[in-house]
Amino acid sequence: MADWQKLIAVPAAVASLALLAWPPDAFTPEMTRAAALSVFALGLFAGGLFPEHVTAVLYFLIAMLFTVAPASVIFSGFHSAAFWLVFGGLVISVAVGETGLGARIAHAIAARLRPSYLTIIVGLAVMGLATTFLIPSGMGRIVVFVPLVMAVADRFGFVEGTRGRTGILITFSFCAIFPGFTILPANVPNVVLMGGIESQYGVHLSYAEYMLLHFPVLGFLKCVIIVTLVWLLYRETPRQHVVERQEDRSLPLPSKSLGNAERRLAAIVGAALLLWIFDFLHHISPGWIALGAAFLCLMPGAGVLPPAAFATKINFTPMFTTAGILGIAGLVAHSGIGEYLGQAMLEAADLSPGDQGKTLISLVATSVGVGLAATVVGIPAVMVPLAGGVSEATGMSLDVVLMTQAVAYSTVILPYQLPPLLVAAQVTGLGLAVTSRFCLLLAVITMVVLLPLDFLWWSMLGYLD
Template sequence: MRAHRLSGRTPAIPKPHRGWLRPGPLVAVLAALAAAAVLLAPPVWLPDGTAATAALMLVTIGLWASGIVSEALASLLFFLAAMLFAVAPAEAVFAGFGASAFWLIFAGLVLSLAIRHTGLGERIAGGLLTRAPRSYPLLVTASVVVGTVFAFLMPGSMGRIVLLVPIALAVADRAGFAAAARGRFALVLGVVFGTHLTSFAILPANVPNVVWASAVEAQHGFQVGYLEYLWWHFPVLGLLRAALLVALLLWWLPDRLSDDQAHDTPATPPGEAAAGERQLAAVLLAALALWATDFAHGIAPAWVALAAACYCLLPPTRLTPERPYAALDVGPLLFVAGVLGLGETLARSGLGEAAFAQLLPLLPLSPGADTLNFGVLGLGSALLGVFTTLPGVPAVASPLAPAIAGATGWPLEAVLVTLTVGYATFLLPYQAPPILVGGRLGGVPWGVLTRFTLGYAAVSTLLVFPLQYLWLHLVGVYGF
């Protein structure tokens, strides 16, 4: 690996090969060809009048998966094409804008903006990371712990990663890791994977979870509580995967602090928190308390987050910049709206049920074969994420849950919970935009990021999937 000279600036990020033989353009081309084939020769099993809807679905998912345009632009193109060709009513196409997931992401963006504006995030993360500067294993562990803590405080992975990666780079500089050092990559990957992987076990902590919760509520009438979801997933998908992440980072990216750095004294603790930091900390703690007690008051996480965001936007609080709306990145909002709109469009068209009717006889699902059923559904939803990206998995798969429940003999709730186990596993960085952005911000080469993502997915699938099945069985999700 070529060494870079250490400087005060972030090193140039290696760019992947841009030829048309890259996976992204190939996915887009294949999706376009499949869409053309559906339009020209619709399969006999397609419901009448849905060929255009199927073609639009293929193109949209192809654009999301390929990354040749931004996810937000792909969503806008979906909205445009859906209305121009009248593939569904406007209330279906634009259903995402009325979903709680949309407003949870909006609130997360506002809270992230407030955390950066007040300096609270840097104070918390810097204080936590500088607690373990004398040992490389402890430093890597601290980076994962910081990511996990922030998954509870900030509802959006992207905002957390944008906040945490520069802090991890500063700690790496202080520890003496050069731009191409394995220790530097380990610290960046620790905060990036730590805050995104564990967020799948915390209901309002990332986009796929809120898409899943919105789809489950809208299509099946289930309202999942914050603590209930945490109890289902955090012991294994949260704590165990975090511990596995630390072990894999230390094994795959071994390094050590220099003797001088290993005996340095800790940094001087930051001074007294400013009034804005204290005020925002109180708002976040109140929101966390309300999320944790939703079983008592019945207020959904999205509306708790929106209330906190509205408070931060009040001019007298001074918790956000003077022009906060100009500073917000609307890309995640459009992406979520597009994913939910596509899911609602597919649900109304009957395409999902028709496709699953063809696929169901080919899947080895049967009542009583519970371990096999779990493996097929978990791995199936993980592989579906290769084509849809992670937020698209619950939007596409949720309408199929009743048919799957009939094939497996499981309660509907068990099928829906199993889908979350699958989409919590991603094989390649493009499936999880926060991972992709974090790697680029941290200067992690594309090859290193891809190999680590794939390697962690393989190890996690072998070790975590069976344990998560046993845990869900133990807590009674499967009803047997």
């Protein structure tokens, strides 16, 4: 991460010290400590002064040393369904790579693409979108599939440094990340939102309802816009079509038939996907479904992952990050800061019953601003505790207020707000400059075009009545 991004941590530290020195009159000592720690920790998460898991551990340490809140609040993230959803996603991600199922999917798509730039990017957009259902981890999708996409670009003659290659990598990376905001288990902000809503309001999000509400506009149409922008900005004529060349081993050719491990993994992921889709029938949390899928992948004798994979292949960093963010959300709610900030936000925005359009715009704008300061993962951490007060003051249903956060955190202004996008910028070799320009352009189009369409879709569904 660039040095200027790390400077975000400095004003956060100053703000936390200022809160300790000059707390608002309405703050109790407990609220002051909680507010200072929350601002400090979110600033570290946003600025990247330390690795995210180190920031999470530091948050836990400070909170317990200074008795900022009970341990059940500080460590609440560890027993949330969201935490175990991330764990399940990490295990599935490793299994997709280890069994060869990921390579098979990539090759199957590449072999069927005609040597037309539009066909290539549409195919890779479909592939990226498909992976959001297959792997419930944005980081996992990038790590598993980007190397395969780079090999596909090579096969079509798009060598490093060409505009065509840049467009191909942007297409897959963005289509593998952004539609995931509309599919409940697919990205960390979703599961943080889910965990916060469950713990603070007792509301269980439905996979199907969440997808119906967000996917058509912020998922599918956003993919269409990504493909259109890439075609307009980066299109080039493919130089060759060498998918069939046997001497080219940059993309390993899978065997013609599925291996036993691939079959078992496909069955496990397929069953998990069906359970996620039909959760409105069985009411099992997506987190426990993911945990069950992870167990089946890890179970000795299942033939999906070797026993050593748990210790050697799985990166547990995202789990600590998720637990830390959820702990901050719990701290904000427990301390009463949420209620105080909710009132301050309502007064500043002058929200009132009956002005639904203004309320929706204000909520999204406020959340987008929070995302710039605290990354998109911080949006539900900060905004979920405020939702109850906003709902009471405006007369808008709690569900609608909460769902505006998904609209906001799917509107990413710059890559530093979203760790998988940062990783994609590095793994693909695109760099932050190219990725930032495209990200900013997509954010502008999202706010100007997709947000009005999204709220129109909500209205058509009767969600805003």
